[in-house]
Amino acid sequence: MPSEKPRLIRSVRLPAAVEKRIETDFTAPPVPDAPLDTAAMLALAEKQQAFAMLVTHHCPLKGADVAAIPDCVKLVATVSVGLDHLDVPALLARGIQVCNTPDVLTDCNADLTMMLILAACRRAAEYYTLMKNGWGRTLEMDEMLGMRVSGKTLGIVGMGRIGQAVARRARGFDMKVLYHNRRRLDPAQEEGATYFENLEEMLPHCNILTLHMPATPGAPPLMTAKMFGLLPRGSVLVNAARGALVDETALLDALRSGHLFNAGLDVYQNEPNPNPSILALPKIFMTPHTGSATVETRTAMGMLSLDNVAALAANKPLVTPVTA
Numbered sequence: 001m002p003s004e005k006p007r008l009i010r011s012v013r014l015p016a017a018v019e020k021r022i023e024t025d026f027t028a029p030p031v032p033d034a035p036l037d038t039a040a041m042l043a044l045a046e047k048q049q050a051f052a053m054l055v056t057h058h059c060p061l062k063g064a065d066v067a068a069i070p071d072c073v074k075l076v077a078t079v080s081v082g083l084d085h086l087d088v089p090a091l092l093a094r095g096i097q098v099c100n101t102p103d104v105l106t107d108c109n110a111d112l113t114m115m116l117i118l119a120a121c122r123r124a125a126e127y128y129t130l131m132k133n134g135w136g137r138t139l140e141m142d143e144m145l146g147m148r149v150s151g152k153t154l155g156i157v158g159m160g161r162i163g164q165a166v167a168r169r170a171r172g173f174d175m176k177v178l179y180h181n182r183r184r185l186d187p188a189q190e191e192g193a194t195y196f197e198n199l200e201e202m203l204p205h206c207n208i209l210t211l212h213m214p215a216t217p218g219a220p221p222l223m224t225a226k227m228f229g230l231l232p233r234g235s236v237l238v239n240a241a242r243g244a245l246v247d248e249t250a251l252l253d254a255l256r257s258g259h260l261f262n263a264g265l266d267v268y269q270n271e272p273n274p275n276p277s278i279l280a281l282p283k284i285f286m287t288p289h290t291g292s293a294t295v296e297t298r299t300a301m302g303m304l305s306l307d308n309v310a311a312l313a314a315n316k317p318l319v320t321p322v323t324a
């Protein structure tokens, strides 16, 4: 590491161990009181003459914002695996390197996906509300019944690291697993899942569908009214990937009509202020974009980001570089 500590700024407070390392190994302004938006980060980068900007999905860097990044910035380190908030080609074209945090959050995101699957199928949101209101009466044997998970067919869209980790877990629940991916995986990576080259052919077989693909900025949603229509009546949608993958109006229609039994959602089109009509549905199980939100994983993500900053400051290759 050069004698002067690398100068970095971060858009959010990071877990304690990561903040401690920032304090000792880097030059950084005090922890922000609240998450900083893009304009605040650009101003701070200039003021601090930052070498690296640590951001997450709430701090997009695209278009004019990329052009406005001061020349001192040599690295944009996103503390996420997703890259849809960044214009990577534009950043690289400006000579700003980019890194993300793959692998370290795979298991955590897959765990949350299982939670969404179980909670949506077993009506956890309604049961929780009932209990918070005191319960107070014996339920009929046919009242508020959920959908059994074991024995059901799970369709996975996007069989990258997280999709594979979900398939592994689903096997433990005795689920039959199907997957759709741009290309068929090596059989050793398939986790016993059956490949469908064509998503539309897979959907009619899925009792539960879970999305694990990145969102391409500007691309239309994958899950449209037509796609929901191809799922069997009484199926469940789970999304812990990106809100942009789902047409939320079509999702609401499918839920209200009973075509979908339920949904488990961690991500939304408009974060952190999701569509009020979605929030109002008592049955959906919802979490606030927390796929990686454990002490262990967020610490690992922060540390990996700092490893990248330290590497570049020492003129070494990035640990987890993002290429165009």
Ligand code: DGY
Residues within 6 Å of the ligand: 056, 057, 079, 080, 081, 082, 083, 105, 241, 291, 292
């Ligand atoms: C990720 O790492 O991409 C998570 O969704 C947080 O944005």
